[in-house]
Amino acid sequence: MDKSRRQFLKILTGTTVAATVVPKAAEAASANKHFEGYPDGLGVLHDTTRCIGCRQCEEACNKVNDLPKPEKPFSDKFVFEQKRRSETGVFTVVNRYDGVGPNGEDVFRKFQCNHCLEPACGNACFVNAFKKTKEGAVTYDASVCVGCRFCLLACPWSLPAYEYDNAYSPVVVRCTLCRPRVLEGKLPGCVEACPMEALTFGKREDLLKIARDRIKKHPDRYIDHIFGENEIGGTSWMYLSAVDFNKLELNTNVGTTPTPKFTAGALGAVPMIVGLWPVFLTGVWAMNKRKEKIAADEKATAVAAAVEQANAEADEKLKAAQEKANKAKEKAIDAAVKKALKDAEKALAEEKA
């Protein structure tokens, strides 16, 4: 352990605090790349086969983070009667799983934020309050937090806690991987306190080597799986176990896809919808507008034609009537002339007689 500690001190010497943003989901989706984590990212390996449930890690965590003292002392083993979880004021807990070991013995497992390589909380947060630092810790910036709790919902481990009883300035509470201590060159409180070396702190790459080595050397002692190596794209806290991880409430159902990948498709569709929907909708509107215009034009033409036809017909009728009237008039004049002539002839004949 001393060696790895010296190594990581070396890494940190001259390293300024530089919070680096997790690669954006869109980038991860567009480029066919897999983010393997920051090369020198630090983490912790929790060997559950070594854990004896002494709760000294809990006590150290409480002390180094200045958390409120619990009612019962940390030496109290009756807390194991219940399953506990991280809460406000409690960054980490150890739970006991009765008789699940290979020989029926109890197994202990420590809970805390797993500091995922591509954290779901970071992808969920709409004010970008969570950042994966290149040193390994996922940091949280309470000064921008709106309190929507999407991070709690999104976390596949349900590990963050929220101050529901705080009316005015509630914040999200979780393990910080003792980032302030690590930057000072110290070990995380829990790792330093562990008397069984069940917790190993170091570069994640080295931790994976150590874990593989242990499995290789003691195939009887471990199942051949490092939980957190690939789960949801990898985590900075990793676990070794003698039994199925599900028995220790480490859900193997989470798969190996980093959470940001699940929403990358939906988010990628946004610019397409913004770009194409107005074109499509304006097109439909224009087509309908045109249809209406054509319909209106056709109606106008039809009406005009009908009016014209009616006018022509009326003209013809008028003409016919006029002709008829003229003829009748002529006839009448003719008759009148004839009658006048006849009358004149008659008068002339009478005169002669």
Add this chain to the structure above:
Amino acid sequence: MSEHVAVVEKRGLITPFNVITGLIIIGGLILTVMRFTGGLSSVTNLDNYNPWGFWIGFDLLAGVALAAGGYTTSAAVYIFGMKKYHAAVRPAILTGFLGYSLVVVALLYDVGRPLRLPYPFLVQQGPTSVMFEVAACVGLYLTVLFLEFSNAPLEWLGIKKVARIISKLTIVLTIFGVVLSTLHQSSLGAMYLMVPAKLHPLWYSSFLPVFFFVSSMIAGLSMVIFESAISHKYFHHMMDEEHKKTADQLVFGFGKAASALLAGYFAIKLIGVSLDHNWGYLNSGYGYWFLLEILGFVLLPCICYAIGVREKNKRLIQITAAWTVVGIILNRLNISLVAFNYHLPDELRYVPHWMEICISIFLVTLAVVAFKFIVTRMPIFFEHPDFPDPHH
């Protein structure tokens, strides 16, 4: 218009409606004080396993879906040229506007630090978050709805110039509204894409955004039919001849569209089950509940709408609309509460606190009161004589 107003003023203040809403509002105000002085834990059952409860499931998810009538109706009339439904646009826009306002007010109750609600836009953006998209689109769409709705108060107050400008923007606003609605209706579903390990496989699907978008159109159409049935009962005196004449056409037209959409929605729900190979889950408690949802609240209303349209049975269509609205609420609650955290033991599951439900009832009541205030005064069910719609 003056006769319309006169009818309202004749009634006294002590009416059953006023007494009941008054009591609900007083109770709601008390709970509001408790919420903002005692924190979320004083009125909710939310905890670290269940960070989102009834307010998100009902007020946000169901509320946004049921407020979809605004964009579906205005798109049908102004974009797709179904001008015979013109009289339905204003009531639908008003319902949408009040619905989205209710959602935003509900979020003020739900988030831990409500005064920071503008932070994602003003202080620090988280564009990788689906919720950022939801927030941006809901914010913008509320603005669009406000502008679309603003015609009514502007005409009421006689501010002619501005009313004419807004009226000229109708088409642009409608297109903008459809784009924003497509985005955020689907994104509400996309939020749950984040939790494949927590949401029951029958409800989890990579098609969740599509499911949410398609069902929002169904919810919108059904809400317009449902709201119209209620309005005809209580605000008949406020309606002009065009509104009364086209009301039946609207019921049959929207009923037909809802039936077709429900058929499509039923099909893609089945495709969702099939593609993820979830048939095996159907024969379980959750499976029966899922079947109840898609047979009883998707397929059944689909058939009932079709029968109602074919037999010109207005009453059946109106009842089906109410049934469909219940089905959409059920779907959103199933995803956010019932099927969420299905893997947890019973004692860690969430059941809403009665005060959470009461605050939701309080907020819905506020929206109903606002609706009544507006439709009894402003030109919603009738066209203002000075402002005929140029797009009509």
